Amino acid sequence: MKIEIKDQYQETFKEFLTRKGLRVTNQRLAIFNAAFTCGDHFTAEDLLDKARNLDDSVSRATVYRALPLLTESNLIREVDVGKDYKYYAANKDVKTFQAQVICMDCEKIFEIDAPFMEWYGKTVAEKLLLSVEDQRLQVSARCDQLKSKGSCDRISQK
Amino acid sequence: MKIEIKDQYQETFKEFLTRKGLRVTNQRLAIFNAAFTCGDHFTAEDLLDKARNLDDSVSRATVYRALPLLTESNLIREVDVGKDYKYYAANKDVKTFQAQVICMDCEKIFEIDAPFMEWYGKTVAEKLLLSVEDQRLQVSARCDQLKSKGSCDRISQK
DNA sequence: ACTCAATTGAGACTCAATAACATTCTATCG
DNA sequence: CGATAGAATGTTATTGAGTCTCAATTGAGT
Structure with a gap:
């Protein structure tokens, strides 16, 4: 069941990419899937590690390039904790502020x-x-x- | 009159330093005074510039070392705007959140x-x-x- | 399958902030 | 008042997150 929900979000991500004329690549999907299997809050570096488990060709630059796409498509959100690095979290079913x-x-x-x-x-x-x-x-x-x-x-x- | 108020804060700063067994140095006073003559919001780099106008021996490292003292003594506050650098502001007469x-x-x-x-x-x-x-x-x-x-x-x- | 622009990885780079360390200077004690 | 310990400083090197460049690769429409 959890897998179905994630796949639904993955579909949203794919639609977002194609609607913007962007390509659906293995790396982007790996990063997406990593974001949705990471724990609650993760850094860009956490995401890189997790994504490399799924596709070991994923580079740091690609993670940083994918993050704005995932936030823009509202699939993840930034969580700024006032440190010099950022946290992110998957928007699984957050409705309220x-x-x-x-x-x-x-x-x-x-x-x-x-x-x-x-x-x-x-x-x-x-x-x-x-x-x-x-x-x-x-x-x-x-x-x-x-x-x-x-x-x-x-x-x-x- | 403005000068008197600032001097009062400076006295607070001096007391804070001595109470913690820290030394009252020219550089620390220059940085303090710079913070209280900077505009509303300033970065560490802004503060360095202003402090150097008062004492051109002030170094970047000393500014970064003084900032935690000024926040700890509640004379300035951090203003995090979600950028990769921080802003600060003097606590002149802020009472409310x-x-x-x-x-x-x-x-x-x-x-x-x-x-x-x-x-x-x-x-x-x-x-x-x-x-x-x-x-x-x-x-x-x-x-x-x-x-x-x-x-x-x-x-x-x- | 072909093509070409979008995408990628590697590594150089930026920039705020921190650390190391030899030197300077403050505040206290004699 | 001058000597002294060790706190504070400036310089320089370093870190670390994030960005940029560019040649090589790859997706997707034809």
């Missing part, structure tokens, strides 16, 4: 539904006569309390 | 009071048993409509 809560110790990312925020950000921006493209509520936190519960697994290594 | 609205065309940054957000972000994080360190609401927008009003002065150059 989400706030991102990032643990500064273990870099774990929680995404929490926050539908009210979407309206709020728009209101703020439109007061300035700006047209909203994107918005994010980011909360930097520490999971001291979580450690005792075993939910904070990583110690900041990157 | 502010949302950041960034024009994707001209890179102009608007900071808008959004006191409600502070409560909201905390609520979200504390549901996860996380202790909040910092939070930001960032809205990416385009100022097409502003251009006609002449408020969008820069065309993306960086």
